[in-house]
Amino acid sequence: MPGFELFGNQERKELQDVLDNGVLMRYGFDGMRNGHWKAKELETELQKTFKVNHAQLVSSGTAAVSVALASAGVGAGDEVIMPTFTFVASFEAIMMLGAIPVLVDIDDTLTLDPKAVEKAITQKTKAVMVVQMCGSMGNMDALQEICDKHDLLLVEDACQAIGGTYKGKPLGSIGDLGCFSFDFVKTVTCGEGGAVITNNREYYINSDHYSDHGHDHVGNDRGAESHPLLGYNFRISELHAAVGLAQIKRLPEFLAMQKKHYTILREELSKIPEVTFRTVPEGGEESYAFLNFFLPDLETARKTMEAFKQEGVDVCWNYYDNNWHYVKEWHHLKDAKSLYPLSSDIKAELTKLKTKDFSQSDHFIGRNISCLIKLSWTEEEVKERANKMVKAIRNSL
Numbered sequence: 001m002p003g004f005e006l007f008g009n010q011e012r013k014e015l016q017d018v019l020d021n022g023v024l025m026r027y028g029f030d031g032m033r034n035g036h037w038k039a040k041e042l043e044t045e046l047q048k049t050f051k052v053n054h055a056q057l058v059s060s061g062t063a064a065v066s067v068a069l070a071s072a073g074v075g076a077g078d079e080v081i082m083p084t085f086t087f088v089a090s091f092e093a094i095m096m097l098g099a100i101p102v103l104v105d106i107d108d109t110l111t112l113d114p115k116a117v118e119k120a121i122t123q124k125t126k127a128v129m130v131v132q133m134c135g136s137m138g139n140m141d142a143l144q145e146i147c148d149k150h151d152l153l154l155v156e157d158a159c160q161a162i163g164g165t166y167k168g169k170p171l172g173s174i175g176d177l178g179c180f181s182f183d184f185v186k187t188v189t190c191g192e193g194g195a196v197i198t199n200n201r202e203y204y205i206n207s208d209h210y211s212d213h214g215h216d217h218v219g220n221d222r223g224a225e226s227h228p229l230l231g232y233n234f235r236i237s238e239l240h241a242a243v244g245l246a247q248i249k250r251l252p253e254f255l256a257m258q259k260k261h262y263t264i265l266r267e268e269l270s271k272i273p274e275v276t277f278r279t280v281p282e283g284g285e286e287s288y289a290f291l292n293f294f295l296p297d298l299e300t301a302r303k304t305m306e307a308f309k310q311e312g313v314d315v316c317w318n319y320y321d322n323n324w325h326y327v328k329e330w331h332h333l334k335d336a337k338s339l340y341p342l343s344s345d346i347k348a349e350l351t352k353l354k355t356k357d358f359s360q361s362d363h364f365i366g367r368n369i370s371c372l373i374k375l376s377w378t379e380e381e382v383k384e385r386a387n388k389m390v391k392a393i394r395n396s397l
């Protein structure tokens with residue numbers, strides 16, 4: 001997945017443009033910048049790549065999720081349904097707005113189970129956040145149907161699935177709003193950065209203002225601009241945008257490499273009858289950023305991880321005991337260990353997490369192994385890796 005593996009001359013060239021004029025900020029300083037608007041150019045590229053009308057760059061993927069929700073009016077007391085398997089950023093972004101994260105089970109897609117989503121809807125539910133984990137996606141038709149029926153927003157966190165598609169549409173472009181991260185380990189990197197994409201002009205305008213202190217961005221005198229609404233600072237810098245601009249143009253190259261490496265590994269692993277693969281919804285095509293497979297049980301998955309270590313097979317994870325990606329070890333969340341007071345309705349929901357039954361999620365995450373697909377591997381290395389993986393799995397069964 002990580003675009004940083006192939007950082008090279010294109011990235012250096014875009015960065016040099018910014019260094020040559022010294023305008024590190026994305027707004028203003030029109031005269032000094034010699035026509036270089038890296039953030040604006042990257043936004044245009046994102047619109048083309050993800051086939052949407054609007055893209056708003058921000059400082060991180062976490063900021064993107066928060067800005068997306070805020071731009072559609074999600075805030076204090078609103079419930080946002082999210083999965084048990086994701087990155088901690090999901091609940092952080094929700095809670096930053098005073099909204100309430102409601103965690104629900106995943107299914108064999110490793111993303112939101114539509115049935116669990118429907119069960120969790122209350123009078124306070126405002127949005128459903130599907131997290132397109134590890135290069136693939138949720139059942140978008142089923143989720144969209146639920147959102148339509150209950151008049152809820154559908155927000156897509158596509159941070160880990162840049163380049164995946166569902167029924168011909170890029171992931172991120174399907175829901176009301178889509179979010180990307182361009183942090184250092186994502187398929188496309190800016191170093192740090194993120195983006196909100198949408199076809200809704202009002203949400204876009206809101207995200208543009210909200211991510212820059214409420215600036216309306218009218219005219220060319222920043223100091224004289226008006227502030228129609230309250231905002232914060234989630235701006236990206238020109239330096240970061242410059243790196244992303246070089247990287248986004250290389251996305252087709254990155255995706256082709258991911259697919260090639262993924263396919264070699266998958267074909268070898270398919271020879272083991274006990275190995276099954278995550279379900280990709282009909283009409284979906286993964287980004288191939290990860291290869292995810294299931295073993296018969298948690299015990300075998302743990303043994304396999306141990307055997308991978310012995311064989312030197314790195315960048316694979318069983319997320320069951322992981323601190324950052326799965327609800328089981330999110331004790332700081334369950335104990336509401338906040339530096340500052342949280343609202344009573346957020347605390348009440350977090351307390352429930354200590355006793356909520358997530359055995360369905362345990363069933364899938366416990367048996368799953370998720371392997372990152374690197375861009376820098378040679379074909380030889382991938383083949384050698386495939387053989388080591390098969391050997392380690394066979395020995396663990």
Ligand SMILES: *Cc1c(COP(=O)(O)O)cnc(C)c1O
Binds near residue numbers: 060061087089
């Ligand atoms: C990386 C990631 C984020 C957060 O992105 P940052 O840019 O690191 O803030 C959010 N959601 C998912 C699923 C991610 O993988």
